[in-house]
Amino acid sequence: MHPAYSVILFTTASGAGYGLLALLGLAGASHGPASSAAFALAASFIALALVTIGLLSSMLHLGRPERAWRAFSQWRSSWLSREGVASVVTYAPALAFAAIWSGVIDAPQLIGPLGIIAAIMCVVTVYCTAKIYSTLPTIRAWAQPLTAPVYLAFSLVTGASLMTAIAAVFNRFQSFQVIVAVAALMLLAVLKFFYWRAIDSAEKTRTIEAATGLGRIGSVTQWELPHTATNFIQKEMGYAVARKHSAALRSFVFLLLALALLAMLASLAAPLIAVLAAVFALAAAVVERWLFFAEAQHVVTLYYGEKRA
Amino acid sequence: MTSLPQPSAKKLGLVIDLDTCVGCQACATSCKEWNTQGYSAPLTDNNPYDADPSGVWLNRVHGYEVKEQGREQSRIVHFPRSCLHCEEPACVTVCPTGASYKRAEDGIVLVNPETCIGCKLCSWACPYGAREYDDSHGVMKKCTLCVDRIYNDHLEPEDRVPACVKACPTGARHFGDLGDPASPVSLLVKEREGYDLLPEMGYKPVNKYLPPRARRDAATTKPIELPKGDGTAFDRLFTWADQVLSRKIIGTRGDDTDYSGKLEG
Numbered sequence: 412m413h414p415a416y417s418v419i420l421f422t423t424a425s426g427a428g429y430g431l432l433a434l435l436g437l438a439g440a441s442h443g444p445a446s447s448a449a450f451a452l453a454a455s456f457i458a459l460a461l462v463t464i465g466l467l468s469s470m471l472h473l474g475r476p477e478r479a480w481r482a483f484s485q486w487r488s489s490w491l492s493r494e495g496v497a498s499v500v501t502y503a504p505a506l507a508f509a510a511i512w513s514g515v516i517d518a519p520q521l522i523g524p525l526g527i528i529a530a531i532m533c534v535v536t537v538y539c540t541a542k543i544y545s546t547l548p549t550i551r552a553w554a555q556p557l558t559a560p561v562y563l564a565f566s567l568v569t570g571a572s573l574m575t576a577i578a579a580v581f582n583r584f585q586s587f588q589v590i591v592a593v594a595a596l597m598l599l600a601v602l603k604f605f606y607w608r609a610i611d612s613a614e615k616t617r618t619i620e621a622a623t624g625l626g627r628i629g630s631v632t633q634w635e636l637p638h639t640a641t642n643f644i645q646k647e648m649g650y651a652v653a654r655k656h657s658a659a660l661r662s663f664v665f666l667l668l669a670l671a672l673l674a675m676l677a678s679l680a681a682p683l684i685a686v687l688a689a690v691f692a693l694a695a696a697v698v699e700r701w702l703f704f705a706e707a708q709h710v711v712t713l714y715y716g717e718k719r720a
Numbered sequence: 721m722t723s724l725p726q727p728s729a730k731k732l733g734l735v736i737d738l739d740t741c742v743g744c745q746a747c748a749t750s751c752k753e754w755n756t757q758g759y760s761a762p763l764t765d766n767n768p769y770d771a772d773p774s775g776v777w778l779n780r781v782h783g784y785e786v787k788e789q790g791r792e793q794s795r796i797v798h799f800p801r802s803c804l805h806c807e808e809p810a811c812v813t814v815c816p817t818g819a820s821y822k823r824a825e826d827g828i829v830l831v832n833p834e835t836c837i838g839c840k841l842c843s844w845a846c847p848y849g850a851r852e853y854d855d856s857h858g859v860m861k862k863c864t865l866c867v868d869r870i871y872n873d874h875l876e877p878e879d880r881v882p883a884c885v886k887a888c889p890t891g892a893r894h895f896g897d898l899g900d901p902a903s904p905v906s907l908l909v910k911e912r913e914g915y916d917l918l919p920e921m922g923y924k925p926v927n928k929y930l931p932p933r934a935r936r937d938a939a940t941t942k943p944i945e946l947p948k949g950d951g952t953a954f955d956r957l958f959t960w961a962d963q964v965l966s967r968k969i970i971g972t973r974g975d976d977t978d979y980s981g982k983l984e985g
Contacts, residue, residue, distance in 0.1 A: 472839070474840075474854075474857070474858025485817060490814070492816035543814075622918055629787045631786050633784060635782070635783030637748070637782050642774065642777070643774075644843070711846070714849055
């Protein structure tokens, strides 16, 4: 699948934003009003900015961005529509929580409920994003049980790393933030390891013979393409560059996650190193997301000469 | 609404005969011609006479080489590929805007070019590559089964068929109601054991493909053996002539003609 930069930016930025927002909501629910208005406003702003940048980026991916509002209508059947609805709905509790938690609006009794509602909506939105991909039977590497857990884990890891980094910058560093981030990093590494093992061992059951139905006569190879220049289907669905480098890039993702983990542990001694951990975690998310698209093979490639999918 | 309607009794679709298709591209070009002025108009044609042409085609004719077991020579099968108007079209249910829909009355799958946002998710959901993105208009295009021909009162009754069907010079494309078991297309599918593409994926395509017929032995290339001589004078004459003509002429230059077809330079 063609790894469109707008979609990579969308899923990683909004994933990190929702992860951060969810953790802030939970922190507010358990600890009450923020100890520093500046920290609370900065953290909430960064979370909502990431979410918004992501959503705007996904709109740029559209052929007709001015019609994007129409995407809120088909939530009964479409995970993309559900994601659109969830992402917009989340703004309400998120903005209210940020205003009250930071003390801009004085209603401390609402911090707990709003924080929990915002956190739940963040999880729902990221889950909807993942379901857009995991419900496509045409792409074996995406239609996996671990696709959604990996999306949620990346959201948690990047969100927790950002929270620790922002807290360090604002002198609000606490060791439990590191514990959350480290636990999330380890969980993510395990999930991603098993995800890659699953897609590597998944049998490619679809063949060019089944796609053309010509297996009833014999074995099939492509003889002639219907066109002389690359068409949309080949550009969008036939992207295969990454499969050549996938082993190296997968190792690179694990390396970045390991560096994030080490930096996170080092922040216990010098809190500002957490900023570096966040950079490593975000870089891992970007490379992983690029691979998620670029490695995935679409079943339509069978009509263009691939033997199995 | 991109939720699917109740399955319609009428299931309009195509039956494509892979035995008689000769790969002439008449269906593809007539499709392009009709649809660049009809429902899907215009069908993008970027740099058509340049080094890097691109554009939207709703019907594309592939060529496959099939190696039959036990036969020396493979055979070429021309394979037109377009929307199959599935009964379970995931391209419709994934659509976030409702621009994609399946018609309740006849099962045709369409895209409303006025409400499509061009997110391309439908093209990801389709296993058959039936949907193409029109980058000049930012919307998705697909086969309409010539919905603007088949119900068109301004056309003569015999012209109320999809443009590809009308254009096919070998009669390899058939149009009709596959929901009616007594319709000519349904009977044809039954008689010729027509099949679905990738049935295990569960999209339940309405369009059917008729498999190429078994090849006759005469069409395969076995070296022709000389008949055994019967010893008559006539036969001895031929044997003598064969020997004379088979004799190598010493000093003849080898044939150095280049048959590779490559152009010089």
